[in-house]
Amino acid sequence: AQSVSQHNHHVILSEAASLELGCNYSYGGTVNLFWYVQYPGQHLQLLLKYFSGDPLVKGIKGFEAEFIKSKFSFNLRKPSVQWSDTAEYFCAVTPGSGTYKYIFGTGTRLKVLA
Amino acid sequence: DAGITQSPRHKVTETGTPVTLRCHQTENHRYMYWYRQDPGHGLRLIHYSYGVKDTDKGEVSDGYSVSRSKTEDFLLTLESATSSQTSVYFCAILPGPNTEAFFGQGTRLTVV
Numbered sequence: 001a002q003s004v005s006q007h008n009h010h011v012i013l014s015e016a017a018s019l020e021l022g023c024n025y026s027y028g029g030t031v032n033l034f035w036y037v038q039y040p041g042q043h044l045q046l047l048l049k050y051f052s053g054d055p056l057v058k059g060i061k062g063f064e065a066e067f068i069k070s071k072f073s074f075n076l077r078k079p080s081v082q083w084s085d086t087a088e089y090f091c092a093v094t095p096g097s098g099t100y101k102y103i104f105g106t107g108t109r110l111k112v113l114a
Numbered sequence: 115d116a117g118i119t120q121s122p123r124h125k126v127t128e129t130g131t132p133v134t135l136r137c138h139q140t141e142n143h144r145y146m147y148w149y150r151q152d153p154g155h156g157l158r159l160i161h162y163s164y165g166v167k168d169t170d171k172g173e174v175s176d177g178y179s180v181s182r183s184k185t186e187d188f189l190l191t192l193e194s195a196t197s198s199q200t201s202v203y204f205c206a207i208l209p210g211p212n213t214e215a216f217f218g219q220g221t222r223l224t225v226v
Contacts, residue, residue, distance in 0.1 A: 034214055043217040051212045100145050100208055102215055106156035
């Protein structure tokens with residue numbers, strides 16, 4: 001069955017520190033991969049997405065992610081975080097075809113200290 | 115704005131009562147989803163739909179049913195609400211293959 005794991009549940013960083021959030025998925029076929037962000041009291045917003053091609057994808061607000069097929073991973077990175085990046089981050093996966101069952105990880109709460 | 119409206123936005127109901135949440139879209143997209151969001155659990159898929167009258171179960175479908183009699187509406191029903199169904203419910207649409215999902219504003223449901 002399709003699943004997504006996010007191993008970091010809570011992360012606390014100081015401003016300007018580098019960020020890497022882990023995401024691993026379980027699915028045997030082609031996949032589409034996503035990272036979403038949720039600011040307090042808001043709904044989810046897309047940070048970046050991967051469908052095919054260059055495994056290093058760049059998103060909004062300086063975020064990027066790398067798809068490593070051999071490791072079933074899609075880790076999110078940002079070289080220098082800001083206080084405004086405080087939010088919850090979700091990784092998601094859907095099969096690349098078929099009924100597009102869209103599954104999310106459990107999320108990572110990021111707190112950036114000013 | 116992906117044209118998604120959830121109603122109601124807030125609801126308090128008593129244990130054992132039926133509750134229906136509505137997700138309405140204006141774009142006639144094929145794929146629609148219902149999730150619940152709970153601290154420590156992220157978003158868990160309840161049911162999803164890939165067309166009118168085409169629905170399937172997600173990860174946490176027990177106690178929930180859905181209906182999609184027309185493209186624009188996807189209804190989530192709690193037949194007999196329980197306190198464990200207190201949650202924030204999000205609807206999402208997927209415009210098509212190789213696109214991202216767009217989310218509604220959420221419905222906060224409290225079962226007392």
